[in-house]
Amino acid sequence: MTETKTVDIPVQNGDEDRYQLKLGPQHPATHGVLRVDLDLDGETIVECDPKVGYLHRGFEKLAEHRTFAQNIVLTDRLDYIAAMSNNVGYCEAVEKLLAIEVPERAKFLRVMVCEMSRISSHLLWLATHALDIGAMTVFLYCFREREVLLELFAELCGARLTTTYTRLGGVRQDVTHSIMAKLDQFVEKFPSCIEEYETMIDTNRIWLKRTIGIGQLSAEKAVDLCLTGASLRGSGVDYDVRKHMPYAAYDKMEFEVPVGETGDTYARYRCRMEELRQSNYILRQCIDMMPPGPIVGNDAPDLVMPIKPGKQLEVDVHAGNALFNLIEDRNVFMEGDIYVATEVPKGELGFYFISDGLGRPYRMHIRSPSFLHIGALGTMGKGVMVADLIAIIGTLDVVLGECDR
Amino acid sequence: MQILTIVLQIAILLAIVLLHVAYATYFERKIIGHMQVRLGPMMVGYHGLLQPIADGIKSFFKEDIVPEQADRPLFLFAPVICLVTMLTSLAVIPFAKGWVLADINIGLLFIFAMSSLASYGVILAGWASNSKYTFLGGLRSMAQVISYELPLGLSLVGVMMLSGSLNLTTIVDSQGSSFSSMYLFPQLIGFFVFFVAMLAETNRVPFDLPEAETELVSGYITEYSGMRYALFFMAEYIGMMVMSSIGTICFLGGWNGPFEVPFFPPFWFILKVYGFLFLFIWIRATLPRYRYDQLMALGWKLLLPLALLNIFLTGLFKILVH
Numbered sequence: 001m002t003e004t005k006t007v008d009i010p011v012q013n014g015d016e017d018r019y020q021l022k023l024g025p026q027h028p029a030t031h032g033v034l035r036v037d038l039d040l041d042g043e044t045i046v047e048c049d050p051k052v053g054y055l056h057r058g059f060e061k062l063a064e065h066r067t068f069a070q071n072i073v074l075t076d077r078l079d080y081i082a083a084m085s086n087n088v089g090y091c092e093a094v095e096k097l098l099a100i101e102v103p104e105r106a107k108f109l110r111v112m113v114c115e116m117s118r119i120s121s122h123l124l125w126l127a128t129h130a131l132d133i134g135a136m137t138v139f140l141y142c143f144r145e146r147e148v149l150l151e152l153f154a155e156l157c158g159a160r161l162t163t164t165y166t167r168l169g170g171v172r173q174d175v176t177h178s179i180m181a182k183l184d185q186f187v188e189k190f191p192s193c194i195e196e197y198e199t200m201i202d203t204n205r206i207w208l209k210r211t212i213g214i215g216q217l218s219a220e221k222a223v224d225l226c227l228t229g230a231s232l233r234g235s236g237v238d239y240d241v242r243k244h245m246p247y248a249a250y251d252k253m254e255f256e257v258p259v260g261e262t263g264d265t266y267a268r269y270r271c272r273m274e275e276l277r278q279s280n281y282i283l284r285q286c287i288d289m290m291p292p293g294p295i296v297g298n299d300a301p302d303l304v305m306p307i308k309p310g311k312q313l314e315v316d317v318h319a320g321n322a323l324f325n326l327i328e329d330r331n332v333f334m335e336g337d338i339y340v341a342t343e344v345p346k347g348e349l350g351f352y353f354i355s356d357g358l359g360r361p362y363r364m365h366i367r368s369p370s371f372l373h374i375g376a377l378g379t380m381g382k383g384v385m386v387a388d389l390i391a392i393i394g395t396l397d398v399v400l401g402e403c404d405r
Numbered sequence: 406m407q408i409l410t411i412v413l414q415i416a417i418l419l420a421i422v423l424l425h426v427a428y429a430t431y432f433e434r435k436i437i438g439h440m441q442v443r444l445g446p447m448m449v450g451y452h453g454l455l456q457p458i459a460d461g462i463k464s465f466f467k468e469d470i471v472p473e474q475a476d477r478p479l480f481l482f483a484p485v486i487c488l489v490t491m492l493t494s495l496a497v498i499p500f501a502k503g504w505v506l507a508d509i510n511i512g513l514l515f516i517f518a519m520s521s522l523a524s525y526g527v528i529l530a531g532w533a534s535n536s537k538y539t540f541l542g543g544l545r546s547m548a549q550v551i552s553y554e555l556p557l558g559l560s561l562v563g564v565m566m567l568s569g570s571l572n573l574t575t576i577v578d579s580q581g582s583s584f585s586s587m588y589l590f591p592q593l594i595g596f597f598v599f600f601v602a603m604l605a606e607t608n609r610v611p612f613d614l615p616e617a618e619t620e621l622v623s624g625y626i627t628e629y630s631g632m633r634y635a636l637f638f639m640a641e642y643i644g645m646m647v648m649s650s651i652g653t654i655c656f657l658g659g660w661n662g663p664f665e666v667p668f669f670p671p672f673w674f675i676l677k678v679y680g681f682l683f684l685f686i687w688i689r690a691t692l693p694r695y696r697y698d699q700l701m702a703l704g705w706k707l708l709l710p711l712a713l714l715n716i717f718l719t720g721l722f723k724i725l726v727h
Contacts, residue, residue, distance in 0.1 A: 021537050027622060043541070043697050134610065134694025140441040206611055206693045386541075387620050387696045 018046055021386075025054045029132050029390045032400030034374065036381070036389070045389060048381030050374050055404040063364040068094045069168055071364070076162040078349075078368065079402040081124050084117035084153070085344035086402075087166040092247050093340035093351035094168055105293040106170035107249040112286040113156070113165055114248070115279040116183075119190070120149040121345035122272050122279075129269070129394035130201060133210050138200055145193050148186050155179055170296030184287055190280045194273065202273075211266035215380045215392040218263060225376040228369050229347025230275060231396055234260035234268030241343035252289070253282050265395040272397075339367075346370055346397055370403040414506055415496075422495055426642045427457035432679075433686045440690040467631035472534060475628065479533035484629065484636035487526030491643040494519035498650045499574045501660040501670035512573040513565070516651060517558055520606060523640065524550040527608075527615060527625050530637070534628035542624030545697060546615035549605055552704035553612075557602035559712035563595040563719040564588050564655045577659030584663070589656040591722070594715040596656045598708050600684075603648045605704065607641065610689040614697055649681030650674075 019042075024035035033054035039047035059078070063071045075086040088110045095102060102110075127142035150160040157165045157173055165172055201207045217225070222235035232239055240257040242250045258274035260267030341350040347369025354363040373396040380396075381389045431446065431453070438445025446453025471480055497512040499505040509515060524546060531543020565571060567588060568579040580586055589596055605612035616624035626637050653659060653674060662673030695703065 019537070021541075029620065043545075130693070134613075135692065136437075136610075137441050137690050140443060144442055200691070201693070204693065206695060209699055210693060210696060385696060385698065387614075387694075390620050 017041065023386075023389075030393060031128060031398055034393070034398065034400055034403075036377065036393075038381075038386070038389070040386070043385045043387075045381055045384055045386065048378050048389065050377045050381075052371070052374055052400070052403050055400045057405065059405045060364050060366060063361055065360070067360045068098070071361070072166060072168075073162075073164050076164055077401060078366065078405060079121070079344060079346060079370070079399045080161055081399055082117040082121035082345045083161055083163045084113040084165055085121075085342070086349065087163060088114050088248065089340075089342035089344060089349045090351055091166040091168055092342055093338065093353060096340050097336075097338045097353055097355055098168070100169045101297045102170055102248075103294050103297050104249070104291045105174075106295045106297070108286055108290050109171045109175065109295065110166065110248040111250060111253065112175075112183075112283065112290075113153075113163075113171075115282045115286070116149050116152065118279045118345045119276060119283075120146045122276050123149075125272060125345075125394075125397045126197060126269075129391075129397075132390045132394040133207065135201055135204075135207065138197055141193075141197060141200070145186075145190065148182075152179060152182055152186070155182075167296060170294070172295075174295050175290075180287060180290075183283065187280055187283045187287065191277065194276050194280075198273065208266065210387075210391060211269060211395075212262075212264055214265040214384070214388050215395055216262065216264040217376075217380065221379075222263065225379060226372040227347070227376055227396075228372070229343070229345070229397070230268055230271045231347065231373060231376075233258065234271045235263035236261050241341050241348055245341065247340075247342055253285055255282050265391055268395045341367070344369065346399065346402065347373065349402075366402075366405055368402040368405060370398040370400070371405075373398050374403055411506070418495060418506060419492065422492075422643065422646070423639070425646065426639050427461060429642050429646070429682060430460070430638075431457045432682065433689075436683065436686045437690050440687070461635070464635040465632055469631040469633060470628075472536070472628050474535040476533040476535065479529050480628075481633070483526045483530035483533055484633045484640070485526075486529065487523050487640035488636045488643070490519045490523040490526070491640045491647060494647050495643070497573060498647065499577065499654070499659065500674050502574075504660075504671060505574060508572065508574055511571045513561060513571045513576070513651070513655075516647065517554070520644065520647070521550065521554055523644065526640070530629070531615075531625035534625070536628050538621045538623070538627045539625045542615045542621050542627070545621075546608070546625060548697075549608075549612065549614060549700065549704075552701055553602045553605040553708075556598050556704060556708035556712045557606055559709070559716060560595045560598035560602060561651075561655055562712075563592045563715050566716070566719050566723060567591065573654050573659075577654055577661070580658045580661070582658070582661040584658075587656065587658040592656060592715070592719070594711055594718070596652075598712045598715065599652060599656070601708060602704075603652065604685070604688065605700070607644045607648055607685075609645070609685055611692040611695050612700060613694060614700060645682060645685055646678060649678040649685075652681055653677040 019040040021038045021040055022035060023038055024030040025033040030036070035051040035054065037047075037049040037051060038045050057077070059074045063074060066074075072087060072090060075090040076083040078086045091110075094100075123142040123146040127139040127146075130136075130138035130142075153163055153165075154160045156175065156179055157163050217227070217235045219235045219237050222232050222237060227235070228239070236259055238257060238259050241247070242255075243257050255278045258271050258278065260271045335356060337352065337354040339350055339352040341348050343349075348367065349369060350367035352363075352365040352367065353361045356362040377393065377396065380392050384392070434456070435445040435453070446456040449455040449459045471477060494516045496506040497509055497515050499508070527546040527550075528543045531539040531541075531546065534540075564576060568576045570576060570579070580588055604610075608615050614624075615621075616626060621627070626634055629637060657677050660671055660674040662676075666672035
């Protein structure tokens with residue numbers, strides 16, 4: 001016997017007048033598959049509710065069944081616009097867990113590819129951000145320079161986007177003279193390119209009207225919302241993992257952390273443009289200071305999948321077994337947990353591992369900046385107009401591959 | 406016999422204008438391509454010269470999809486309104502001395518009437534598609550047309566006062582054939598207001614809010630496909646041409662040029678119209694898009710007072726001179 005119950009679903013007052021719009025997941029301005037549920041009053045947003053998960057691939061669970069070395073491939077697919085930075089971030093974390101020493105040259109190479117990917121990521125951000133606001137030409141100008149960097153990536157490791165460049169204990173391939181020469185050319189030319197972008201939008205009255213005062217966040221609010229990277233620095237908080245907790249060779253580099261004041265879309269735009277200049281400067285230092293030496297550490301021989309010359313191991317040995325042997329040999333650092341953060345173009349990318357000593361993470365958690373930035377969208381998107389929401393999504397610089405993992 | 410002649414003239418005009426529309430798209434894609442460090446269409450024909458024809462054939466043979474939830478008759482009819490009103494206004498435009506289908510006394514008014522009617526097509530398209538994006542696009546278009554029709558009309562009042570006529574041929578004739586007698590110089594404010602309002606009226610960057618692709622996907626044409634989409638496209642380009650023609654006639658002296666071109670009197674007219682089209686495209690490649698409320702503020706707070714000031718100054722000038 002069943003009893004029927006009537007349930008009153010509470011309806012808020014004034015809801016009938018609102019126009020509900022589901023922006024995305026297929027929408028040209030949501031940078032992937034972000035969906036934002038909007039309640040509109042005219043064109044003004046009353047409620048803004050971002051929905052994520054359309055690109056969920058379960059990397060964190062998947063990682064538990066793969067060895068530390070195998071997981072590097074997964075990190076390419078996080079922030080696919082700056083895969084190099086993710087590779088470096090992951091390897092820095094695992095190396096700290098397993099206490100693997102990285103040779104000096106590899107550290108410099110890591111900084112180099114990190115900054116290259118930072119430039120290419122910021123260029124893509126600028127391109128799409130400008131396109132969102134309607135400036136179409138900047139898009140293609142940015143892609144012109146980004147193409148040079150992607151070609152360099154392809155020459156360096158064979159792939160433009162899914163690079164898998166780092167190895168535990170070092171990097172996979174050494175740079176050639178041709179790459180260094182091309183990079184040198186790029187670094188020489190790039191500052192004039194930045195000026196070119198700036199002449200197009202920086203003093204444009206419509207651009208200023210569309211960015212100044214839009215999506216304004218105070219420093220406290222930005223910290224509360226867990227923003228990192230340029231989105232946080234635009235609000236005037238001086239926090240950069242590269243500077244305050246240096247990893248790889250960043251402690252030897254000389255660079256400034258640009259900080260904004262007003263915390264609006266324009267301040268964040270200025271921050272990222274300044275970061276482009278700083279990254280270019282770091283690249284110049286990398287080229288000048290690149291030390292000679294090996295690119296993979298001596299105490300991590302077994303972790304390198306392509307066997308190094310002079311260190312003949314069993315070719316057929318599975319990388320996982322090799323790592324297992326290493327850990328057995330070491331008998332240290334195999335149990336416990338660790339959190340290591342690195343600065344990727346989007347913000348602070350952190351890897352948290354719990355290891356039980358079996359050569360694979362017992363649990364891997366990725367603190368992805370994009371996920372937290374999208375979380376901030378609900379607060380920032382309230383009370384603005386639809387066109388502003390598009391600008392805010394652009395200024396937060398989110399990538400859904402990293403957000404959903 | 407007379408009717409036959411007129412029908413023939415209409416057919417010739419339509420054919421020529423539609424060909425120009427097709428190549429205006431090519432013109433735009435090439436110019437914007439070169440401004441954006443790429444080449445534009447290159448594959449179909451020499452330097453992509455046959456691209457517009459290929460596009461036409463493609464959209465003609467594409468499936469014409471009508472959404473299930475749409476208001477079918479209105480959905481089918483909306484693009485026709487847009488195109489027909491735009492084509493109708495071509496009738497009163499003098500391409501050269503005597504090269505006009507209907508030399509009516511209220512030519513300027515007629516064109517305004519027609520371009521206002523075209524916005525019905527846009528609004529109905531947005532409404533009938535029964536989709537959220539198209540609806541917002543339709544709303545934006547309605548607000549935009551109302552706000553910019555006023556400054557557009559008022560900016561030309563100065564021209565009417567100077568020439569004393571609404572007939573387009575008379576307006577050109579009263580400017581005379583010399584460079585310095587163009588209405589552009591005495592009507593500089595009017596020209597500025599006209600130019601900005603013209604961009605808004607034709608839904609072009611930086612006022613392309615009704616079809617802002619990064620906000621409303623494609624605005625009011627989101628649900629259209631195939632030939633009906635192409636009709637909207639053609640209407641937009643004919644609208645650009647009509648507005649450029651008015652600008653040419655009212656401010657740049659119409660078909661008059663530095664010297665007479667034998668056998669082809671509309672030469673200077675067409676050159677000036679293409680000059681306007683180039684400006685449209687240049688602006689599209691350069692400027693970002695206005696926000697909805699900023700657009701309204703610009704229309705009501707800047708352009709409308711400027712247009713009224715222009716009328717006042719023109720009137721004052723006329724009184725002082727006479």
